């Protein structure tokens with residue numbers, strides 16, 4: 001079976017085959033003149049396939065901007081970006097929209113579910129819109145992985161926040177994207193529901209081979225990742241493998257002493 005993962009590797013070349021996404025010397029500025037803000041200032045990062053990567057850093061350090069640039073939701077001011085082996089820098093809107101639809105999944109802090117649709121309808125909505133048939137075996141595995149099998153006929157208002165975010169995670173997984181981007185996915189959840197959602201993100205990497213990039217400022221959330229990339233003032237300043245919450249907290253404190261954390 002051809003998956004979006006493979007499709008994304010048959011692009012124009014120039015990417016690295018082991019990478020789900022790449023940024024090379026990416027700069028991003030907003031505004032002009034006196035109001036110009038440099039959100040990213042020469043960021044290079046490789047997002048490895050089948051790995052759970054967290055992006056951390058103080059508020060305003062450029063985490064969301066980096067995610068948006070890597071996901072093709074925003075253009076860069078300088079530098080180059082690849083999704084899989086396909087360079088998206090300078091890509092025409094239509095082609096980029098298609099690549100994003102076929103290869104990228106998103107989970108946001110707000111669950112963004114449609115209230116009139118039940119859980120399974122929300123999960124398959126993006127594929128319905130794209131005119132794609134969900135693979136029933138895959139869909140079953142996804143629903144099991146996120147623990148929603150007995151909630152599929154519930155509407156969002158009949159589900160807890162944690163369950164709603166699990167629906168959003170399942171929706172991102174359903175189309176089997178090459179990469180999932182999650183921006184503060186536990187930001188609206190209490191710690192128990194947050195831990196559940198993080199557990200399901202973790203399982204989707206371990207059991208389904210999913211690639212995930214998660215933006216967070218929470219050391220406990222980041223400890224679920226395999227690798228953390230630390231940003232400060234629009235630069236990559238550090239990296240950590242196999243993080244623990246304590247080690248992450250220590251690293252974040254060093255930002256604090258420089259007065260950069262909000």
Ligand SMILES: Nc1ncnc2c1ncn2[C@@H]1O[C@H](COP(=O)(O)OP(=O)(O)O)[C@@H](O)[C@H]1O
Nearest residue numbers: 030031037039058059060061062063064065066
């Ligand atoms: N659309 C925008 N217009 C102007 N400035 C922006 C915009 N988006 C982000 N910024 C600025 O870019 C910097 C990085 O923002 P962001 O990537 O949201 O940081 P983070 O997610 O780490 O909190 C901040 O100074 C922010 O104010």
Ligand SMILES: [Mg+2]
Nearest residue numbers: 063064065215
């Ligand atoms: Mg942000």
